[in-house]
Amino acid sequence: MSDTVTITQVKSGIGSTEKIRATLIGLGLTKMQKTITRKNTPEIRGMIRKVQHLVRVEEQQC
Numbered sequence: 303m304s305d306t307v308t309i310t311q312v313k314s315g316i317g318s319t320e321k322i323r324a325t326l327i328g329l330g331l332t333k334m335q336k337t338i339t340r341k342n343t344p345e346i347r348g349m350i351r352k353v354q355h356l357v358r359v360e361e362q363q364c
Contacts, residue, residue: 303362304342304361304362305307305341305342305363306339306340306341306342306361306362307341307342307346307347307359307360307361307362308337308338308339308359308360308362309329309331309337309339309340309350309357309358309359310335310336310357310358310359310360311326311331311334311335311336312334312356312357312358313334313355313356315321315353318356321352322352322353325333325353326351326353326364328355329353329357330347331347331357334340341345344350
């Protein structure tokens with residue numbers, strides 16, 4: 303398991319449910335093509351799984 307994950311929003315949250323949009327905001331993704339880096343925790347993995355159709359994920363070793 304890697305130390306961090308880099309998450310990029312590749313599709314818009316428009317038309318998605320309120321929970322999906324709230325999950326994107328919770329991850330810190332507010333605009334298209336925005337990239338963030340987060341610690342690889344079970345909580346973050348669960349959030350990614352919920353919005354997997356809108357994001358691209360890359361694992362990184364530190």
